[in-house]
Amino acid sequence: MAGTGLRFRQGAIFFSGAHAAAHPRTRTPHHHCSPQRTHDARGRCRLTAKSANGRPQISASFRDVAIDGAQSEDGAPEQGGSTVSITVVGASGDLAKKKIFPALFALYYEDCLPEHFTVFGYARSKMSDEELRNMISLTLTCRIDQRENCSDKMEQFLKRCFYQSGQYNSEEGFSELDRKLKEKEAGKVPNRLFYLSIPPNIFVDVVRSASRTASSQDGWTRFIVEKPFGRDSESSGELTRNLKKYLAEEQIFRIDHYLGKELVENLSVLRFSNLVFEPLWSRNYIRNVQLIFSEDFGTEGRGGYFDNYGIIRDIMQNHLLQILALFAMETPVSLDAEDIRNEKVKVLRSMRQLRLEDVVVGQYKGHSKGGKTYPAYVDDPTVPSGSITPTFAAAALFIDNARWDGVPFLMKAGKALHTRRAEIRVQFRRVPGNLYGRRSRSVGGGGTTATRELEKATNELVLRVQPDEAIYLKINSKVPGLGMRLDSSDLNLLYSERYPAEIPDAYERLLLDAIEGERRLFIRSDELDAAWAIFTPVLADLEANKVAPELYPYGSRGPVGAHYLAANHNVRWGDIS
């Protein structure tokens, strides 16, 4: 089943009622947007459809495509139409509490969920519906730009939340869930979404039991699968094969929440809808690309999980590589999920396998500063003593195709660093024969001289994914005055100034996409294979050679080895120069 179109949330391009009626999207969830709301301007809660040539068609809101129907306050539907049941498996866990329930509430608060929906939590912990509601109510928040009584909305949302306790490999547990779901769904076409917010070793157990006993009979059944998708090519292949014993690929939504981040979504818009960037987007003008992730906290509380994976698997092989693929892919045939994912696979398959000499690994050590003591990674009681799992890595990757031949794509990811940041930096080549870069020559009537420093200040495009989302371009420009003094300054699109509304969390976008059957931002199995093929050999070498990580103090800028790695490729990290 191919993706059925896309929303232009920001641009608010919508499809017509006539098309809505004909479009396959109308078979799935039936959305309701309050007509009083100003969602158009915010670009939220709208469906778009595309014509055969992939262009968006004109406007109709979810309301236009909804099959009208009523639902009682506790989520029990009245006759007719369809309903969506969202089951969060692992409901008692960290991710569910921190991200999934809050994202579902935010969607509800924004009137973005289908009119008829129910949320179930499933886990082994014993809990009543009321206890689940109390638990999740602690992490629900309202938008800063509140438009209506938040506590009423929370109460209404919580009334639609229920809990079922059961084992993850238990068909009885999921049969009981199925029975309760049916009660809520009665009379409507049931669509079911399972979110696997559980450790990866039980993904297959859950999929086996839930698909056999709690699949929808008449509607769709989809599973969102959290990372990690294996530890290497082999384990990932095995996971995929096992999942596919019970599910079709179209039912599997492998989530990478970085694809749901606003700036990452904007990357393709920036490239493909501005004439000024795409012609420069190649080895002819780009010197290097840097993908940087840093966190100013350690693995606190997640050391048990992390030690089995390390930073390369936790961040690079998925989040940073996905960004790289979107950055470097060729223009897709259309904005359909399959066309985009085809291009991502192509570019990933053109990448060279990473070699040990192109990687630097580090691990944070304890540090005292300002009377405060910060722990070492190995101080975490869930981390085995003497662990050499990297909490920092830098790597130089290459794409062996005509567009990117010879351009280093440098990645850097680390925990317990001096700042929290995720960004993409594009460093352009020097201006050939730069008139203003000639050292000894006077370049203006004012008598000032341009220096070599300025020649070094080449253009740099920065997409700051977080925090303080921004896109800025470093340019050389003349300092106002009678002389000819040049300066490097920024053309800056700071989101908080240009778009004052709060930016939705990545999980909101991705949950909504999964409900709508939009696969563009989820990882296809061949993408995953291509991603693991790049990293598996070096991961095996690191482990086989027991490569000791370079220690860096908690709160520092990371190991100096990262600078040498960059220098080997004639690069200076943009975040520290």
Ligand SMILES: NC(=O)C1=CN([C@@H]2O[C@H](COP(=O)(O)OP(=O)(O)OC[C@H]3O[C@@H](n4cnc5c(N)ncnc54)[C@H](OP(=O)(O)O)[C@@H]3O)[C@@H](O)[C@H]2O)C=CC1
């Ligand atoms: N937390 C985060 O920030 C992120 C998490 N993820 C991924 O999301 C998934 C869930 O993460 P998170 O919520 O942190 O996980 P948790 O460790 O909190 O586990 C979720 C739930 O699964 C059950 N569980 C935990 N360990 C086991 C076990 N060994 N065997 C059976 N059941 C177990 C527990 O529920 P009960 O005992 O009630 O059954 C627990 O509440 C994981 O795949 C993780 O890698 C991805 C990105 C970020």
Ligand SMILES: O=C1O[C@H](COP(=O)(O)O)[C@@H](O)[C@H](O)[C@H]1O
């Ligand atoms: O997937 C993961 O992402 C988080 C960082 O996500 P962010 O949205 O807060 O930037 C990271 O902390 C975690 O280790 C990793 O598993």
